[in-house]
Amino acid sequence: MKIWVLRHGEAEPYGSRPDSERALTERGRKEVLHSAAKLMGKPLTAIYASPYLRAQQTAQIVREVLGFTPDLRTVEWLTPDNRPQAVAEQLATADNVLLVSHNPLVSNLLGYLQHGHVQAPETVHTATLAELEGEWPMAGLMKLNSLKHPKH
Numbered sequence: 001m002k003i004w005v006l007r008h009g010e011a012e013p014y015g016s017r018p019d020s021e022r023a024l025t026e027r028g029r030k031e032v033l034h035s036a037a038k039l040m041g042k043p044l045t046a047i048y049a050s051p052y053l054r055a056q057q058t059a060q061i062v063r064e065v066l067g068f069t070p071d072l073r074t075v076e077w078l079t080p081d082n083r084p085q086a087v088a089e090q091l092a093t094a095d096n097v098l099l100v101s102h103n104p105l106v107s108n109l110l111g112y113l114q115h116g117h118v119q120a121p122e123t124v125h126t127a128t129l130a131e132l133e134g135e136w137p138m139a140g141l142m143k144l145n146s147l148k149h150p151k152h
Contacts, residue, residue, distance in 0.1 A: 001094075002043075002095070002096070002132065002133050002145075003098075003099065003100045003113075003131075003132045003133060003137060003139065003142070004039065004099070004114065004129060005098075005109060005132065006058065006098060006100050007092055007100075007102065007125070007126055008054040008058040008100060008102060009025075009027075009054070009057075009058050010025045010028035010127070011062055012025060015052050015125060019080075020051070020052045021053050022053060023054060024054050024057045024058065026033055027126070028058075028073065031127035032057075032058050032062065033065065034128050034151060036066065037065065038148055039065075039098065039129070040066065041061060042096070042098065043069075044068060045104065046073055046097045047059050047063060047070075047072050047098045048072075048100065049072050049074055049100040049122050050080070050100065050101050051076060052079065055101060055102060058100050059145075060072065063098045066071060068134060069127055074091065078099060079102070080104065082103035082105050083108075084108045084118060087099070087105070087109055087131065088113065090139050091137035092136075092137065094137065101151075103124060105125075106124050106130075107121035107122050107124050110141055112124035113139065113140070113142040114140065114144050115138070116141075116145050122147060124147070125148060125149050125150070128147065128150070129146075131142050132145065133145050
């Protein structure tokens with residue numbers, strides 16, 4: 001089983017809009033294009049994305065770059081402050097999926113799936129792409145194959 005996890009690209013700064021409505025910046029779009037290229041040829045079966053605007057935009061860019069025809073799956077369990085344990089539970093039957101989400105969830109999820117706890121989160125930047133592999137998406141049972149940061 002493989003799981004790819006992508007943090008959204010750079011977003012507009014916090015301001016008068018709610019966090020969930022922050023859009024990607026031009027730089028963020030370029031970051032996502034760079035990361036999406038690394039997914040070319042990967043056997044993705046589904047793309048799951050947070051309902052937040054910047055994650056939706058990120059997932060849509062990836063979908064377009066890859067020519068991925070299935071619909072995006074928008075899920076509440078990929079919002080920034082969700083628990084990695086809750087995400088792992090949702091992935092019980094997933095294989096070859098891309099998750100598009102936010103920090104702190106991305107960092108904590110990567111640490112949780114590798115080490116079985118969230119005390120050793122991975123450092124990720126905007127549009128960082130991680131590839132995990134293992135028998136089951138459970139605490140401490142997955143191996144981090146790669147962690148790719150876009151060029152800034």
